[in-house]
Amino acid sequence: MKHTHGKFSQRGISFFGLLILGIVLALLVIVGLRVVPTVTEYMEIIKTAKKVAADGGESPAVIRRNFDLAASAAYIGSDTIQGKDLEITKNGDKVVIRFAYDKEIPLVDPVFLLIKYKGTTEVGYR
Numbered sequence: 001m002k003h004t005h006g007k008f009s010q011r012g013i014s015f016f017g018l019l020i021l022g023i024v025l026a027l028l029v030i031v032g033l034r035v036v037p038t039v040t041e042y043m044e045i046i047k048t049a050k051k052v053a054a055d056g057g058e059s060p061a062v063i064r065r066n067f068d069l070a071a072s073a074a075y076i077g078s079d080t081i082q083g084k085d086l087e088i089t090k091n092g093d094k095v096v097i098r099f100a101y102d103k104e105i106p107l108v109d110p111v112f113l114l115i116k117y118k119g120t121t122e123v124g125y126r
Contacts, residue, residue: 053121
């Protein structure tokens, strides 16, 4: 049995489809390149908060100061989060640090991508 294709049948993707796919992929790469640094910064904030919580401190003021010192060494932007933004509590003998902040990422004026980050040093918190 022989398959014959008509004069106008196509196989594969058309040029127009390839163009649309290329545009979509380019936009995803652009957004990804702008989001990845904020995710990296968030992970550094988590790491710094866990370190400061593990070190403990006599008071929330000392913990906040230690966070600010560690954050500046870890290149965490002071416009992102500071020690004053931390919610510090105790769970038994452990220090628990919670935080939340928003990050606006400009895409194309006037369009922004808003990411809401939050985290805690307490394991199992949601």
